[in-house]
Each structure stands twice: as C-alpha cells, then as structure tokens.
Amino acid sequence: MPAHTELVGMNNEEILVVRGVNVAYGESKVLFDANLSVKPGQVVACVGRNGAGKTTLLKSIGGFLKPISGTITFNHADLVGRMPYDVARMGLKYIPQDKKVFSDLTVRENLELGSYATKDYNWDQVTRLFPRLKSLMDRKGGYLSGGERQMLMIGRAILGSPKVLLIDEPTEGLAPSIVEQLKNVFKELSKKTALVIVEQNLSLVCTISDKVYAVKEGRIVTEISDEESIRSNICEQYL
Amino acid sequence: MINIFRWWWGILLAFLLLGVVRVFLPLPFANEIIIFSIYTMGCSFLLGRVGFISFGQPAYLAVGAYGTAFYLFYFGHNPYVGILLGILAGLVVSAIVGAFFVRLRSDYFALVNLALAVIIFYLMEKVLAKITHGDNGLWFLANMSSTPVLDLGKPSHFFIFAFLVAMALWTFYKYLDDTIYGACCLATKINEDKLKFLGYSNFSIRWMAFIIANATTALAGSLYAVYLGFVSPAITHPARAADPVVVTILGGAGTLYGPIVGAIAYTGMKDLLSEFIANWELFIGLLLVFIMLAGEKGIWGTLEPILKKAVFRKNTWQT
Numbered sequence: 001m002p003a004h005t006e007l008v009g010m011n012n013e014e015i016l017v018v019r020g021v022n023v024a025y026g027e028s029k030v031l032f033d034a035n036l037s038v039k040p041g042q043v044v045a046c047v048g049r050n051g052a053g054k055t056t057l058l059k060s061i062g063g064f065l066k067p068i069s070g071t072i073t074f075n076h077a078d079l080v081g082r083m084p085y086d087v088a089r090m091g092l093k094y095i096p097q098d099k100k101v102f103s104d105l106t107v108r109e110n111l112e113l114g115s116y117a118t119k120d121y122n123w124d125q126v127t128r129l130f131p132r133l134k135s136l137m138d139r140k141g142g143y144l145s146g147g148e149r150q151m152l153m154i155g156r157a158i159l160g161s162p163k164v165l166l167i168d169e170p171t172e173g174l175a176p177s178i179v180e181q182l183k184n185v186f187k188e189l190s191k192k193t194a195l196v197i198v199e200q201n202l203s204l205v206c207t208i209s210d211k212v213y214a215v216k217e218g219r220i221v222t223e224i225s226d227e228e229s230i231r232s233n234i235c236e237q238y239l
Numbered sequence: 240m241i242n243i244f245r246w247w248w249g250i251l252l253a254f255l256l257l258g259v260v261r262v263f264l265p266l267p268f269a270n271e272i273i274i275f276s277i278y279t280m281g282c283s284f285l286l287g288r289v290g291f292i293s294f295g296q297p298a299y300l301a302v303g304a305y306g307t308a309f310y311l312f313y314f315g316h317n318p319y320v321g322i323l324l325g326i327l328a329g330l331v332v333s334a335i336v337g338a339f340f341v342r343l344r345s346d347y348f349a350l351v352n353l354a355l356a357v358i359i360f361y362l363m364e365k366v367l368a369k370i371t372h373g374d375n376g377l378w379f380l381a382n383m384s385s386t387p388v389l390d391l392g393k394p395s396h397f398f399i400f401a402f403l404v405a406m407a408l409w410t411f412y413k414y415l416d417d418t419i420y421g422a423c424c425l426a427t428k429i430n431e432d433k434l435k436f437l438g439y440s441n442f443s444i445r446w447m448a449f450i451i452a453n454a455t456t457a458l459a460g461s462l463y464a465v466y467l468g469f470v471s472p473a474i475t476h477p478a479r480a481a482d483p484v485v486v487t488i489l490g491g492a493g494t495l496y497g498p499i500v501g502a503i504a505y506t507g508m509k510d511l512l513s514e515f516i517a518n519w520e521l522f523i524g525l526l527l528v529f530i531m532l533a534g535e536k537g538i539w540g541t542l543e544p545i546l547k548k549a550v551f552r553k554n555t556w557q558t
Contacts, residue, residue: 064432088438095436102426102433109422116419117438156437 015040015194016061016092016164021070023053023060031056032218034070036196038164038211043190045205046198048215054198055097057215058166061196062094063087075163089117093157097168097198099149101156103142107133110141110152111159118160126155129185147178154185164194171201183208206230250413253496254406260503261402266394268510270466272502273401275486277408278459279498281452282483284412287493288421289448290428291345294480295352298359299453301475303329303460305363308377308470309370316384318391322461329457330450337449341442357477364472371472380468391465401462408455413495415451424448456483488527491540500539 016038023031031053038044046054059065061072063084072079074092088094101110111133115121127134130151136144144152150170157165170186171179179201186195186208199205205212211225224230261269278300285291306328307321315321340351363371371377380392389396415421423444426434431441464470473479482505490501505523512519530537 062436064435083440084432084435085438085440088436093436096432100430100433102422102429104425104429105422112419113422113426113434113439114437160438 013040014038015075016196017071017073018057018061019071019073021057021060021067021072023056023065023067029068030218031060031067034220035223036213036220038194038196040163040194041190041192042210043186043195043197043208045209045212046196046215047200047202047205047212049200052215053218054215055168056218058094058168058196058198061087062092062166064094088162091160091163092166093160093162093164094166095153095157095168095170097170097172099146099153099173101141101144101149101152104140106138106140107144107152108137110156114156114159120160122159125158129158129188130155147174147181150174150178150182154182154189158189158193162193164196165189167195167197169198169200171199171204179204246413246417247410249495250406250409253409253499254402257499258402261398266398268506270394270398270401272499272506273398273405274459274462274466275506276499276502277401277405277462278456279483279486279490279502280408280412281455281459283487283490283492283494283498283501284424284455285448285452286484286487287491287497288416288424288428289445289452291341291445291449292349292484293352294349294484295354295356296453296456296483297475297477297479298352298356299329299333299456300460300463301356301359301363301470301472302332303457304464304470304474305371305377305460306457307461307464308379311379311382311464312377313370316382317386318383318465319386321383322458322465325461325464326454326458329454329460333450333453333457334446337446337453341445341449353477353480356475356480360472360475360477363475374471374473376469376471376473378469383465383468392468394466397466401466404458404462408458409495416495420444420447485523485527487537488530488535489523489537491537491543492535494537494539494543496543497537497539500542501537504538 014037016036018034018036021031021034022029034057036044036057046057048054056065060067061079063079063082063086067080070080074087074090077090079087079092084094102113105113111123111126115123132148133151133155136148141149141152154167154170170182174182183204186197189195190208197205197209209230211223212230213220214222214224278296281299282293282296285293303325307325310321310324311318336355340348343351364373383392385392389400391397391400423434423439427441427444434441460474463474486501486505487498489504490499491497508523509519512522516522534541
C-alpha cells in the first residue's frame with residue numbers, strides 16, 4: 001500500500017461526497033444509488049467491467065451528466081446542476097479516457113490553455129512528472145503517441161493544483177513501461193491531490209489505491225478500504 | 240528586432256505582393272479584391288478556426304453597408320464616420336443575434352444565419368422601403384465630403400485606404416491567432432468537451448468569435464458602400480449567400496492568407512472566364528469539387544506548407 005506524506009493543514013474530512021446518485025440516458029437508467037466518498041490526498045479506484053457505469057459516475061461528478069436524483073458535494077459545495085467548466089474552476093478536474101488532446105495545437109499551446117484558465121504558469125511541476133514533454137513542446141498534439149497524449153492530458157489537468165482529479169482509464173492501450181511511469185506519477189500526485197481513478201488494470205489499482213469501489217451493472221456493489229482486502233483476487237470476486 | 244520582423248514578414252510580403260499586383264491590374268479589380276478579401280476573412284475565421292459554417296454573411300454585409308449608407312444619405316457627409324458607424328452597427332447586431340445563434344449546432348447555425356440574410360433582404364427591399372428606397376437603393380456618392388490626406392471619393396485614394404485597413408485587419412487576425420483566445424477558438428472547434436474540462440465556457444468563446452467575424456464582414460459592407468456610393472438590397476440577396484463560403488473554401492478555410500488568395504482566384508476567374516465562357520460559375524463549381532476531393536485545404540492551404548518547407552527547409556510536422 002502506498003505510504004502518504006502527512007498532508008499539512010488538511011483534516012480528515014471528506015472532500016468529495018456522492019450520495020444516492022441515479023443517472024439516466026433518456027429513459028434508460030444506468031446508475032443506481034451510487035455512493036462514494038473521497039478524502040484529501042486519497043487515491044480511490046473504481047473498478048468494473050465495460051458498461052458497468054464507471055465513466056457515467058465520473059461524468060456525473062464532473063458535471064457532464066445531470067443526475068436524476070442524489071447529491072454530489074465538493075468542498076461543501078453542491079455540484080449538481082453546475083456547468084462542467086464551473087466544476088473544473090472549483091478544483092475538480094476530469095481527464096477522459098479517449099486520450100484526445102487538441103490535435104492542431106502544440107504541446108506548449110495545450111499547456112498554455114491549462115495555464116490561462118487556472119492562472120498557474122508553473123510548468124516545472126508538469127515537466128518534473130513528465131520530463132518527456134520538455135522535448136515535445138513544439139510538436140502538435142496530433143503527432144503524439146498515446147502515452148505522450150496521456151502525459152499531456154494529466155500535465156494540463158494538474159495546472160492550478162486541483163483538489164481532485166477524476167481520471168478515466170488512464171492506462172488503457174498503453175505500453176507496460178508507460179503504465180509503470182504513470183503508477184509513479186499517481187503516487188507523487190496523491191501527495192497533494194485526491195485521485196479518483198477508473199481502471200481495469202487491477203494490479204495497478206491494488207498497488208496505489210487507498211480505497212476501491214467495485215461497480216457492477218450500474219451499482220456500487222462494494223467498497224473496500226481495508227488494506228489487506230485490496231487485492232486482485234478479492235476485487236475480482238465482485239466483477 | 241529580428242523576432243518582430245519574423246512576426247511581420249508574412250503580412251508585409253503578402254501586402255507587398257498585393258501592391259505589386261495592383262500595378263498590373265485595373266483599379267476597380269484591385270478594390271474589389273481588397274473588399275472581397277475582408278468580406279471573406281470573417282467567414283474564413285468562423286469556418287476555419289471556430290468550425291461554424293455560415294450562409295448568412297450577406298446579412299452582416301448589409302448591416303454594415305446600410306449602417307454607413309443611412310448616415311451618409313440622411314445625416315452626415317464624412318465617409319470615415321460612416322464606416323465607423325457601419326462597423327458599430329455590425330458589432331451591435333452580431334452581439335445580439337450571436338447570443339442566440341452560437342448556441343445552435345453547426346448545421347442549424349448555418350441555416351439560421353441564412354434565414355437572417357433572407358429577413359434582412361426583405362426588410363431592406365420591402366418593409367423599410369420608405370427609408371431604404373427598396374430596389375432603387377440609396378445613392379449618396381454626391382453627399383460624401385472630401386476627406387483630408389485620402390479622399391475616399393477617389394478610387395485611387397480609396398484603394399490606399401482599403402489597403403491600409405486590410406493590412407491592419409490581417410495584423411489583428413495574426414495577433415489573434417497567436418493569443419490564448421486564438422488557441423481557444425481552435426480548441427472549441429476540435430473538441431468542445433475537452434475545453435470544458437479545462438474550465439472554459441465554449442459559449443463565451445464562440446460568441447466573441449461571432450462578433451469579431453461579423454464586425455469584419457460589416458466593415459466590408461461599409462467599404463462597399465463608400466466605394467460604390469450606393470447600396471441596394473441586392474447586397475444581401477440570398478442567392479449570394481454561398482459566395483463568401485465558396486471563396487473561403489477556395490482560398491483555404493482558417494488560413495491567414497486564404498481569403499486574399501481565394502478573392503483573387505474567384506474575382507479573377509469571374510472577370511476573365513466570363514469573357515470566354517457564359518457559365519463561368521460551372522468552372523468554379525468544378526474547381527470546388529476538385530478542391531474538396533483533393534483534401535479540402537484550398538489553394539493557400541495547399542501551397543502554404545510547400546512554401547514553408549521550401550523557404551525554411553523544415554519538416555512540416557514540426558510546424
């Protein structure tokens with residue numbers, strides 16, 4: 001289990017709380033009474049098979065889907081009904097799974113977009129986590145590899161020091177070496193930012209997570225926060 | 240100093256060439272190209288940088304033209320003031336309608352602007368005929384006073400004025416391209432959801448782009464009005480709705496010099512071909528089909544990377 005640096009000035013109160021959230025696409029309900037909580041600096045994983053509702057959960061937290069019922073609070077503020085850009089400005093950012101950056105903009109321009117919105121121009125924190133990006137500043141996003149795009153998306157998202165990052169399947173389709181690099185990045189990020197990661201790579205999840213939610217057919221079937229219980233074979237029992 | 244020159248050299252070269260072209264071309268042709276380039280610039284910005292296709296550009300052209308015409312026919316004589324008022328009219332109208340239009344999806348956006356062009360055409364032709372004089376138009380060439388330094392009533396002086404205005408406008412668009420706002424415009428076209436993830440409001444970005452683009456179009460309308468000394472509803476006839484879109488695609492949508500190249504090509508073909516072929520529009524249509532099938536980049540969009548590679552000897556993927 002990852003050891004976390006004591007977070008100075010942060011208490012143990014939950015920073016993100018999802019209670020009884022139900023989400024539907026038109027008449028088709030896809031998420032049923034979802035409950036989730038995240039503390040500052042915590043790494044929370046959502047695992048489940050394809051179509052279980054994990055991305056729907058993240059999108060509803062990020063403001064892209066409006067729940068039909070339930071509450072989502074972030075830093076004591078109600079998120080339901082807020083526009084996605086408002087949620088992002090509040091310090092909760094969503095990194096989608098499609099690994100698409102702005103293809104006609106360079107890496108530098110992609111980062112500038114992240115900086116301008118947050119007024120955070122300290123790119124050292126990005127290049128420290130992803131040194132590869134330093135040499136790619138003038139390359140257009142469309143010419144980056146999958147791993148490089150994922151680095152750019154995460155790097156862009158951490159500008160402004162968000163309190164929570166929602167990361168959707170970050171290692172999907174990536175080479176093992178990149179996955180290993182991302183594992184270290186997430187451990188580093190979790191010192192200052194809470195992470196909610198949707199993943200199907202159970203070994204990665206079990207290595208970095210403080211808490212795991214198993215999602216099945218639109219329901220959170222279990223919450224595992226016990227250190228010893230977060231193991232691949234236990235996670236698999238619920239999938 | 241070198242960096243400033245690097246930033247300016249493209250604009251200086253383009254307008255130097257345009258100035259040289261003027262030496263060999265008839266003055267009316269040169270004035271037409273300048274104004275039509277400005278007219279197309281707004282459409283090119285909307286389509287190429289923001290991803291909105293608009294078949295309503297004649298509406299904003301008419302707003303600018305009639306804004307200038309009303310002033311010069313009824314109230315005053317100074318063409319500079321008339322042009323400013325035409326631009327102001329364009330700013331106000333585009334700010335008001337843009338707040339509603341930019342919320343629409345691209346296909347509905349195209350049609351609602353076309354509807355606006357039809358509305359304005361009939362307003363000017365029928366509904367407001369008492370003040371617009373309908374099809375007879377407003378004639379105010381004799382009303383315009385001579386202006387110091389550049390007398391806009393003289394075509395040669397008008398060319399110099401329009402040339403300087405165009406150069407300033409291209410500098411503005413080049414500057415816009417290099418700013419965060421320019422990146423936002425492109426980003427909203429590429430993936431608006433991603434922009435939301437970063438905390439940007441797509442509505443604000445698109446609304447501002449709509450105002451900028453259509454104020455540019457209104458400027459072209461004002462210039463037409465002052466140049467011709469006359470405005471009629473024909474300027475916003477729905478049959479001309481596709482003109483700026485055609486020229487945009489011909490030149491290269493979203494490129495800085497595409498509108499100039501497209502305007503020269505379109506106006507040139509119209510003037511030259513019409514002497515030999517009755518249905519010169521057929522040739523334009525075939526050329527457009529070819530451009531679409533060849534990669535949609537347009538003339539300048541295709542030439543630009545080739546020229547850059549030849550001049551700078553860089554791999555194009557690095558640019």
